[in-house]
Amino acid sequence: MHTIYKLVIYSSISLLWVGSVQAQNWTISEEERAMKMTVEYTEAIQTEGKAIFEKSCKMCHGDLIVSPVNDRVLPIAPNLGATSIQSANSDGEFYGKISNGKGGMPPFKAALSPDDLWKVIAYLRTSYAAYVPQGAAAPSEAVAIFEGTIKSLTTTFDTAAKQFVVQLNAVDLAGNPTYAMNVKVDLLFKTSFGYLPVAKGVKSNSKGQVLIADPNIQPDSTGHIIVKAQTADLAVSEEKVIAYGSPWVWDSPLNHRSLWGTSANTPIWLLATYLSVVLGVWITIFWAILQLFRIWMLRER
Amino acid sequence: MSEIKSQEEQKVIFEKIRKDILRPVMSISYGYKLWVGILLTIIAVAVWAYYYQLRDGLMVTAMRDYVSWGMYIATFVFFVATALVGMLISAVVGLLGKKWIIPISRIAEMIALAFVMMAGIIIVVDMGRPDRLLNVFIHGRFQSPIFWDITVVTTYVTISMLLLFLPLLPDLGIMRNHLKKDIPAWQWNIYNILSLGWVGTPNQYKILHRTIRVLLVLIIPVALAIHTVTSWLSAATLRAGWDSTIFGPYYVSGAFVAGSGAVLIAMYFIRKAYKLEEYITDESFNMMGKLLVLVSLVYLYFNLNEFLVPGYKMKTADAVHLHTLFVGKYAFMFWATQIGGLFLPIFLSLFRKMRKPFPMMLIGIAVVLGAWFKRFIIIIPTLIHAHLPIQNVPQEFHEYNPTGIEITITIGVIAISVLIFTILVKLFPVIPIWETAHEKGVDIEKNL
Numbered sequence: 001m002h003t004i005y006k007l008v009i010y011s012s013i014s015l016l017w018v019g020s021v022q023a024q025n026w027t028i029s030e031e032e033r034a035m036k037m038t039v040e041y042t043e044a045i046q047t048e049g050k051a052i053f054e055k056s057c058k059m060c061h062g063d064l065i066v067s068p069v070n071d072r073v074l075p076i077a078p079n080l081g082a083t084s085i086q087s088a089n090s091d092g093e094f095y096g097k098i099s100n101g102k103g104g105m106p107p108f109k110a111a112l113s114p115d116d117l118w119k120v121i122a123y124l125r126t127s128y129a130a131y132v133p134q135g136a137a138a139p140s141e142a143v144a145i146f147e148g149t150i151k152s153l154t155t156t157f158d159t160a161a162k163q164f165v166v167q168l169n170a171v172d173l174a175g176n177p178t179y180a181m182n183v184k185v186d187l188l189f190k191t192s193f194g195y196l197p198v199a200k201g202v203k204s205n206s207k208g209q210v211l212i213a214d215p216n217i218q219p220d221s222t223g224h225i226i227v228k229a230q231t232a233d234l235a236v237s238e239e240k241v242i243a244y245g246s247p248w249v250w251d252s253p254l255n256h257r258s259l260w261g262t263s264a265n266t267p268i269w270l271l272a273t274y275l276s277v278v279l280g281v282w283i284t285i286f287w288a289i290l291q292l293f294r295i296w297m298l299r300e301r
Numbered sequence: 302m303s304e305i306k307s308q309e310e311q312k313v314i315f316e317k318i319r320k321d322i323l324r325p326v327m328s329i330s331y332g333y334k335l336w337v338g339i340l341l342t343i344i345a346v347a348v349w350a351y352y353y354q355l356r357d358g359l360m361v362t363a364m365r366d367y368v369s370w371g372m373y374i375a376t377f378v379f380f381v382a383t384a385l386v387g388m389l390i391s392a393v394v395g396l397l398g399k400k401w402i403i404p405i406s407r408i409a410e411m412i413a414l415a416f417v418m419m420a421g422i423i424i425v426v427d428m429g430r431p432d433r434l435l436n437v438f439i440h441g442r443f444q445s446p447i448f449w450d451i452t453v454v455t456t457y458v459t460i461s462m463l464l465l466f467l468p469l470l471p472d473l474g475i476m477r478n479h480l481k482k483d484i485p486a487w488q489w490n491i492y493n494i495l496s497l498g499w500v501g502t503p504n505q506y507k508i509l510h511r512t513i514r515v516l517l518v519l520i521i522p523v524a525l526a527i528h529t530v531t532s533w534l535s536a537a538t539l540r541a542g543w544d545s546t547i548f549g550p551y552y553v554s555g556a557f558v559a560g561s562g563a564v565l566i567a568m569y570f571i572r573k574a575y576k577l578e579e580y581i582t583d584e585s586f587n588m589m590g591k592l593l594v595l596v597s598l599v600y601l602y603f604n605l606n607e608f609l610v611p612g613y614k615m616k617t618a619d620a621v622h623l624h625t626l627f628v629g630k631y632a633f634m635f636w637a638t639q640i641g642g643l644f645l646p647i648f649l650s651l652f653r654k655m656r657k658p659f660p661m662m663l664i665g666i667a668v669v670l671g672a673w674f675k676r677f678i679i680i681i682p683t684l685i686h687a688h689l690p691i692q693n694v695p696q697e698f699h700e701y702n703p704t705g706i707e708i709t710i711t712i713g714v715i716a717i718s719v720l721i722f723t724i725l726v727k728l729f730p731v732i733p734i735w736e737t738a739h740e741k742g743v744d745i746e747k748n749l
Contacts, residue, residue: 299498
């Protein structure tokens with residue numbers, strides 16, 4: 001069959017499939033819809049939920065990013081940080097949807113325990129400011145949650161203290177500058193193939209600063225690295241080139257004498273061995289040729 | 302030396318030896334002309350084939366990205382191996398004071414010279430751009446085993462020439478003195494010049510003996526180096542089948558086997574053609590047979606190490622390689638080589654009845670054929686399994702079936718080495734006259 005026909009047929013089939021996925025309805029039982037969170041809505045639980053989310057959900061849903069409405073289209077799974085999704089679903093509805101799945105979304109009933117499911121939901125709710133914890137979720141410990149807005153972050157490297165300092169610039173609800181405390185920040189640095197985390201979810205102190213110990217990164221040849229600081233909810237981020245440590249000089253082994261170098265970089269021991277052996281042997285050979293000459297000198301004249 | 306003989310007796314003995322050994326130098330038989338004709342025909346065909354290779358490049362061979370060392374390099378290793386016999390016979394056995402090697406030492410040296418010269422030539426044949434040969438020297442790296450190989454091969458050629466030429470001096474003197482009427486003037490002139498005015502004074506003999514002795518000692522490390530370095534060309538890589546610490550001695554011991562086989566063949570045909578039964582005696586074959594068993598047993602020991610140790614561990618790549626050899630594509634060639642070229646020759650040569658000229662010649666042919674195929678088996682199967690497999694490579698990369706042009710050129714180069722040997726045995730006495738006479742009680746310093 002012609003390739004072009006194949007392509008047309010395959011793409012129609014996949015379009016049909018996507019359409020059918022969208023057309024399906026969620027199957028949520030009434031009991032599920034009425035369920036309340038059975039885990040506490042605490043930071044520890046949210047962190048556990050985040051780990052499960054990153055393992056089982058992120059591959060399709062991506063990062064949770066706070067936005068008014070879902071900004072992704074199929075086949076990319078919706079952004080669960082969208083306020084529209086968060087407000088439209090009760091905890092129980094989230095539970096039912098994750099448990100039973102729909103179309104491309106697999107059912108997680110068998111894969112995750114009820115507690116794990118609730119932990120994921122607890123994490124999902126962190127991106128919904130208007131969320132009111134219910135059931136067991138009501139926090140037992142009083143955590144001061146920063147209520148203002150983070151405007152920006154600035155990363156610097158404190159050479160003397162050997163630590164990264166991420167300064168949060170925030171305003172309170174009234175719009176006045178303030179120190180953002182207890183805000184979780186991730187710090188990553190850029191490598192050739194993407195970002196590597198230096199620290200994740202470190203909380204800011206009372207001065208609105210996040211202090212992260214020096215992890216000993218290899219700087220580039222000018223002594224700089226590219227770091228990316230972001231709030232844990234990914235609302236604000238900043239990527240920046242900062243001076244870090246002394247410049248890294250690529251000391252190519254080919255600039256030294258080595259077995260794999262060029263002829264000009266022959267190791268001395270090798271050169272000495274080679275030359276002395278070859279010289280020794282050839283001196284002996286020339287000596288033998290000289291003997292031929294001596295024999296010739298002794299001929300009968 | 303036997304008991305002191307009278308002047309008259311000595312003269313008679315010397316006369317006979319001289320006539321016997323020099324007879325082939327004075328005349329050219331029909332058989333010899335035919336043999337040279339055959340060799341020249343083969344060489345002419347090979348030159349024609351080489352013209353195509355030169356015109357169209359190495360694409361006319363079966364060598365591709367994976368197997369970039371084919372028949373030529375296998376033959377190169379074979380040449381170097383066989384050439385080592387010069388050192389084994391003249392130096393090792395000779396310095397041990399064994400008298401039975403006197404009649405065959407020059408044959409061994411001639412084989413060594415002819416083969417090692419062609420070892421250099423076949424490397425040039427293997428080059429896609431022989432016009433860039435000079436670059437090998439200009440851009441050679443002291444760290445590269447290839448550079449060392451060029452050094453040792455050149456050195457070995459020079460020492461082999463000297464070791465062939467020096468013991469020839471007294472014989473050249475004899476020929477100059479006695480052959481003036483029997484040979485064309487140009488030929489006599491050659492002998493006259495080459496003899497360097499040899500008159501056989503005690504002083505000349507003294508210098509000669511000392512120089513030969515020094516060179517015999519010198520050639521042992523050089524010969525060991527030439528084949529060890531040749532083995533390093535492969536062994537200095539990480540490839541399965543080559544990545545072996547015993548490759549040096551494995552090659553050297555294999556070389557002694559190949560060389561002994563070649564000497565046995567040459568001994569048989571020279572003795573037959575030149576009617577030298579009195580000099581190259583049955584005892585010579587007997588002793589060569591024993592020597593062949595000895596070196597073959599050493600080689601067998603290294604073979605055992607080379608295959609049993611990786612075979613016991615079966616590292617992934619080694620396992621693939623060994624399967625190819627033992628039961629895979631190269632199984633027939635491998636077992637035929639190991640059995641026909643090693644086990645059987647050892648076993649048969651153990652019997653005194655087999656250590657006669659004719660059977661020893663047949664064993665020699667089996668050994669030499671086995672030696673050539675063994676080099677093929679060492680070089681090619683390893684290369685077929687790519688070190689870094691690439692996806693979607695053409696099928697032709699995965700196999701190596703030498704093309705007709707390749708085979709023709711290879712046979713042609715072997716023919717050149719045989720031709721050089723053939724010319725050498727015609728131009729010069731194949732048996733040292735003076736040493737033979739000395740052994741039979743002739744005072745060679747007087748009887749020139």
